[in-house]
Amino acid sequence: MTVVLRVLFGLVLMLGCGLSAAAGKRKVIINDDGFGLMHLALLGSEEVEVLGLTTVSGNTWANRVTAYNLVGLEAAGRTDVPVVPGALHPLVNTELETERWETRYGRLTWKGAWMKEWVEETAQALPRYYGPNDPVEISWGLPRTVPADDIAANFMIRMVRKYPGQVTIIEGGPMTNLALAQRLDPEFASLAQELVYMGGSFNPRQTLDNPIAADFAREFANSPRREFNIRVDPEAARIVSRSPWRKITVVPVDPSTATQLTPELMAKIEAVAPPALAELLEAWPTGFPLWDEIAAAVWLDPSTVKKGEKLFVDYSTDPGAAYGDTLSWRPHYEPGLGEQLADVVLEVDREALETLLIETVSGLAN
Secondary structure, X not given: OOHHHHHHHHXXXXXXXXXXXXXXXXXXEEEEOOOOHHHHHHHHOOOEEEEEEEEOOOOOOHHHHHHHHHHHHHHHOOOOOOEEOOOOOOOOOOHHHHHHHHHHHOXXXXXXXXXXXXXXXXXXXXXXXXXXXXXXXXXXXXXXXXXXXXXXXXXXXXXXHHOOOOEEEEEOOOOHHHHHHHHHOOOHHHHOOEEEEEOOOOOOOOOOOOHHHHHHHHHHOOOOOOOHHHHHOHHHHHHHHOOOOOOEXXXXXXXXXXXXXXHHHHHHHHHHOOHXXXXXXXXXXXXXXXXXXXXXXXXXXXXHEEEEEEEEEEEOOOOOOOOOOEEEEOOOOOOOOOOEEEEEEEEEOHHHHHHHHHHHHHHHHO
């Protein structure tokens, strides 16, 4: 073989390996009502290709979530990832109807974008209340970049059709965008590889012995089947739960009560983050359970799951006291109305979870 041929052959091998590595990455869309360590872990993993971030109203309005996502990507040095705005309102539920519901069945602990006051004294600061059409102001400062000229549901449909059987949806907020995508395209769920979502509640218990953990656990003492992401848009959750996904992994509140974003953990993450991101993380509130981060971790490394169960899962849309409550059945006991069998995560390895977060965020500095 001549020198020229050997050089050409080597270039072909190098190019082929590069293409193979890119093709071998696990494709994911992150659909969420905020921007947090879940996003950073997936963005920093060398095994993952994040196709886009889609936003939805939940903890705050979708237009504000979009701004947070843009600023977060700027700080992480990942402005190559598109941010696609999603649903501003739930399918059926409204702020006014939720307030009326509370007069009959009791006050909700957390209402996200609809939150105007704490019912009782709590360690967490009350976020400022905004209406859905108020000018966008966020504590991180306004983004320099702009969102994609697209709609979240359409974007997700287009991606699963472009990469059939290859795209995982990781959901960390209400499921409004997913339900809209399924209704627009009945093949949407079946074309995705997998759905992993943080939502639902089975029987959580306070695990960590500190006042902040007790604040979060109090919500479940008398309402063990209620969880915020589902309660915002139960109709969307029901549509999604009955859609023909190839695989569903449910991360309910239950495993999160044994986790916490402590100042010590945040300091370790800041130490490995790129400078702009580390500066942003310095102002990040701590004390919260690692809700969405568990969803990212169990997908990245299933060995972080210590306990789980296969259950049929659905959500109540009855307008009474159980509106939005989690429904579940062991196989053979489900009503057979389209519920899908899911892998339900009940306990995770906290140390492994924290290690994974530190390692993946460090990838953003490379």
